Amino acid sequence: MWKRHRHSECIKEAISRAEKTCIARKCRLTPIRKKVLELIWKSHKPIKAYDLLAQLSSDNFTEKPPTVYRALEFLHENNLIHRIESQNAYIGCNADHDSFDSKFLICDKCNEVEELIEPKVNKALFEISKKQGFTPSLVNVEIHGTCSQCAQR
């Protein structure tokens, strides 16, 4: 998110979206799930699991690593966060999409990530794959480069 914006709004939106998702799917946004989601939403930079664990313990959360991993799994399964595979780290999702297809613009200078929401890209990738006789089940595209803010510096 390289446009100037109030990041507190991103966090608020993410939490309320998570709460709605949980109600709709009849599951619970337990304190640890909520806390993990908040930590991931601290910035638009991907965060690794061990950094999350460190943050949690400094915030006096005493959950054991398996609990934290399960919370991550829950958030991931419910499409509230995504995994940036190239960094083995997590990023929040506010795109409100049902599919597990994800495409990201990753700035190599500031490490901020923006999700690319463009159904045309998915469609094109699916069609090209089909032409090769291949049926894709998951699309994960990570585009590295320089964001508009870093380009100005």
Ligand SMILES: [Zn+2]
């Ligand atoms: Zn933000």
Ligand SMILES: [Zn+2]
């Ligand atoms: Zn997303």
Ligand SMILES: [Zn+2]
């Ligand atoms: Zn940047």
